[in-house]
Amino acid sequence: xxxxxxxxxxxxxxxxxxxxxxxxxxxxxxxxxxxxxxxxxxxxxxxxxxxxxxxxxxxxxxxxxxxxxxxxxxxxxxxxxxxxxxxxxxxxxxxxxxxxxxxxxxxxxxxxxxxxxxxxxxxxxxxxxxxxxxxxxxxxxxxxxxxxxxxxxxxxxxxxxxxxxxxxxxxxxxxxxxxxxxxxxxxxxxxxxxxxxxxxxxxxxxxxxxxxxxxxxxxxxx
Ligand code: ITT
Numbered sequence: 001x002x003x004x005x006x007x008x009x010x011x012x013x014x015x016x017x018x019x020x021x022x023x024x025x026x027x028x029x030x031x032x033x034x035x036x037x038x039x040x041x042x043x044x045x046x047x048x049x050x051x052x053x054x055x056x057x058x059x060x061x062x063x064x065x066x067x068x069x070x071x072x073x074x075x076x077x078x079x080x081x082x083x084x085x086x087x088x089x090x091x092x093x094x095x096x097x098x099x100x101x102x103x104x105x106x107x108x109x110x111x112x113x114x115x116x117x118x119x120x121x122x123x124x125x126x127x128x129x130x131x132x133x134x135x136x137x138x139x140x141x142x143x144x145x146x147x148x149x150x151x152x153x154x155x156x157x158x159x160x161x162x163x164x165x166x167x168x169x170x171x172x173x174x175x176x177x178x179x180x181x182x183x184x185x186x187x188x189x190x191x192x193x194x195x196x197x198x199x200x201x202x203x204x205x206x207x208x209x210x211x212x213x214x215x216x217x218x219x220x221x222x
Contacts, residue, residue, distance in 0.1 A: 002131065002222050004124070005060035007069040008191055013206075014186065019027050020201060020210035023218045027222045029104045044085075050158055051140075053123040054146045060082065062150040072120040072205060074085040074179045075181055076104070076167060078113045087179070101171060104182060114167040118183065118205035123158040125150070133157065133222055145175035157216055161209030165192075176200060 006017060014032065021030060033039070042059055045054040049071045056069030073087030085088035091099040095097070108114060125146050126133055133155045142156040163185070171181040173193030180192035185203060192200050201207040 002027065002099050003029050003065065004068045005033065005036055005065045006030055006061050007038075007056040007067050008189070009033070010177075013070065016201065017210070019197060020207065021214070021215060024182070024217060030219075031065075032202065033060065036063060037059055039062070044071070045064075046071075046085070049085055049119055049121040049160070050123070050142060051145065053121040053158065054081050054125060054142050054156055055149065057123045057125040058146045058149045058154070059154075060148065061128045061154050062152065063128070064127050064152075066127070066130055067125040069121045069125075070120050070206065070209065072118065074104075074116055074118055074183070076108070079107060086191065088101075096193055101179060101182055104167065104179065105169070108167055112124040116165055116183065118163045118165065118169050118179075120161045120209040121158055121207040122209045123156055124213070124217075126155045126157070128153045128155070134219060137216060137219065159212040159216060160210050161205045161212060163203060163205040163208065167222075185211050 006014065006015060017150050038059060042056050044052040044055055045180050053069050053071035056071065057067035073084055075084050083202045088097065089105040123142040137157050138155045139158050142158055143154060146154050146156045166186060168182050168184050168191060172191045175195060177181035178220045183192045185192060
C-alpha cells in the first residue's frame, strides 16, 4: 500500500476523487493534508492551471510525501478565457459560488456566444526515492518548477482533461458545486448541476483527467 496525499481544501473534490480513484483502492491509500499535519491555505500564484496544480501537489512533496492535486476552472470564450485560473475567486476573495455565478451572468448579459470549457489539470509530485517513475512520463519543466518550490528533487507527472459546454442564462439544478448550475453540457441538454455524480464524472473535465491519471498510475510499479 502506498500513500498519496490529496492536496485540496475543497470537500467536493475529495468526494469526487474518492469515487474516481476507487479502482486503485487495493494499492493506494488517499490521505488528506490534515492527515499529514498541514493546515492553512496554499497561495496559488502560478500563471497556468499546470503551475497551480503543481504548487498544490508540491506541499506534501516538500515533506517527503507523494502529492496529488488538481487545479481546475472555467474558461469562457467571449471573456477571453476568464475566469480561468481565477475561477475560485472571480468575484473577489472569500466569495461564495453564488457570487461567482452572479458575476458570470452579469459579464455575459446580452452576449450571444456563450461557449465555454471546464479544464482540470491533475498533477502528481513524487519525491525522489519514493517511487520509480518511467522517464517518458515525467514533465521536465514542471519537475524543475516543483523541485524549486519543494527544496528537494521531485518528479512531476501532469494530465489535463477538458469538457466543452455553454453558459446558460439562469441557474439550473442543485447538484455539484461552483459553476455547475450554469454549465450546460449540450449532448445531454442538462447542466452539470442537473446530473448525478456518476453522470457528471462520465463526461466532466475532472473525470477525463482522472481517467488519464489512472492510466498513468497503472504504468507505475506500485
Ligand atoms: P483547492 O484549490 O483547495 O483544490 P478550489 O475550490 O480552490 O480547491 P481550484 O483552485 O481548482 O479549487 O478552483 C476551481 C474553481 O473552479 C472552483 O472553486 C469552481 O469555482 C470552479 N470549478 C472547478 N471544477 C468545477 C466543477 O467540476 N464544477 C463547477 N465548478 C468547478
